[in-house]
Amino acid sequence: MLNKYIKVIDWYIIKKYLGTFVFTIAIFVVVIVVFDVSEKLDNFLKANVTLNQIIFQYYAGSIPFYIDMLSPLINFLAVIFFTAKMANQTEIVPILSGGASFNRFLRPYFICATLIFTVSLFADIYLIPFTNKLKITFENSYVVLDDPTKSDVHIQLDKHTFVYMQSFDGNTRTGYQFTMEKFNGDTMTQKLTSASIAYDSLKHVWSIRGYDVRYINGMREKMIHGEKKDTVLEMKPADFVLHNNIYSAMSLKELNTNIDKETIRGTGNLYDMLFEKYYRFVHPFAAFVLTLIGVSLSSRKVRGGVGLPLGIGFFLCFAYIVVDRFANVFSLKGGLHPMIAVCIPNLIFGLLGYYLLRKAPK
Numbered sequence: 001m002l003n004k005y006i007k008v009i010d011w012y013i014i015k016k017y018l019g020t021f022v023f024t025i026a027i028f029v030v031v032i033v034v035f036d037v038s039e040k041l042d043n044f045l046k047a048n049v050t051l052n053q054i055i056f057q058y059y060a061g062s063i064p065f066y067i068d069m070l071s072p073l074i075n076f077l078a079v080i081f082f083t084a085k086m087a088n089q090t091e092i093v094p095i096l097s098g099g100a101s102f103n104r105f106l107r108p109y110f111i112c113a114t115l116i117f118t119v120s121l122f123a124d125i126y127l128i129p130f131t132n133k134l135k136i137t138f139e140n141s142y143v144v145l146d147d148p149t150k151s152d153v154h155i156q157l158d159k160h161t162f163v164y165m166q167s168f169d170g171n172t173r174t175g176y177q178f179t180m181e182k183f184n185g186d187t188m189t190q191k192l193t194s195a196s197i198a199y200d201s202l203k204h205v206w207s208i209r210g211y212d213v214r215y216i217n218g219m220r221e222k223m224i225h226g227e228k229k230d231t232v233l234e235m236k237p238a239d240f241v242l243h244n245n246i247y248s249a250m251s252l253k254e255l256n257t258n259i260d261k262e263t264i265r266g267t268g269n270l271y272d273m274l275f276e277k278y279y280r281f282v283h284p285f286a287a288f289v290l291t292l293i294g295v296s297l298s299s300r301k302v303r304g305g306v307g308l309p310l311g312i313g314f315f316l317c318f319a320y321i322v323v324d325r326f327a328n329v330f331s332l333k334g335g336l337h338p339m340i341a342v343c344i345p346n347l348i349f350g351l352l353g354y355y356l357l358r359k360a361p362k
Helices: 008-047 051-088 092-097 107-142 252-265 270-298 307-332 338-359
Strands: 151-156 161-169 174-184 187-200 205-217 220-231
Touching: 008 051, 008 107, 051 092, 051 107, 051 270, 051 307, 107 270, 151 252, 252 270, 270 307, 270 338, 307 338
Parallel strands: none
Antiparallel strands: 151 161, 161 174, 174 187, 187 205, 205 220
């Protein structure tokens, strides 16, 4: 049944495609691991981490992350390499001369691109958050940031409650210069100020020390001073501690839950979370876009063999990374909506792919 739609020439291209892709990924992974070990060996020794932790926590989390991040670009280079080699050996001309259209010639490429897309989508949604959690847990435990805390943090806990903390010590779980304000509509009804507030991890409560509460009822006000007060607040110490790429370690369910909370709180992290969510769904489509560009670019026989197509391929890889990073920055810092930002690279290079398809040999 399958052979009715996939012919011998299709199987030939599919084997070349997937074989080159897997081999190239393996080479990249070996090179990355070798360089990473040489760079971090001193850190591993100083932190006294075991070989089991390095292999089954750090690299078990890092390798899938690097494969997922680089797979579209490795896929692109693999397509250019073996397609340019086929064109240089005059294997494509007989296919097109035999009556097959260029669109028909693209069929095995897009079969492979669909397979890569499916695996990448599954990995981005289910696998990569789990492996990233292993990697980030290891890094946050053994790689110390110079200043791991946020400062001057404003958080909205609910529709009526706003808090402010000037600084936070992650080691002692203590915040300084704490303020909590409660509103009824636009009118402030209560304001609490405290020199320090600490989180009790056993009771799961916040202990407010040396506080003053100001109650406001129209023109009437009342001040109360207290030495210590335990209360439950809808915030955690993690809200005041910086962790690299923490959202990439969240499952889709956790990400949606935090997006709902952040929509109310407004601490400035909403676009980071939305970008991460949309990126997981849009990123795999790069397999189709870059495959189209790779085939259209390298299917013509040129003087000099595969060198020129590969050179152009490396340039386009660099351009894709630049556009992707700029879109990320414009989303997180420039106010560009995350859905538009994650789609920009594929839209731009999709138009380039369509143009190259029109110019490809028929």
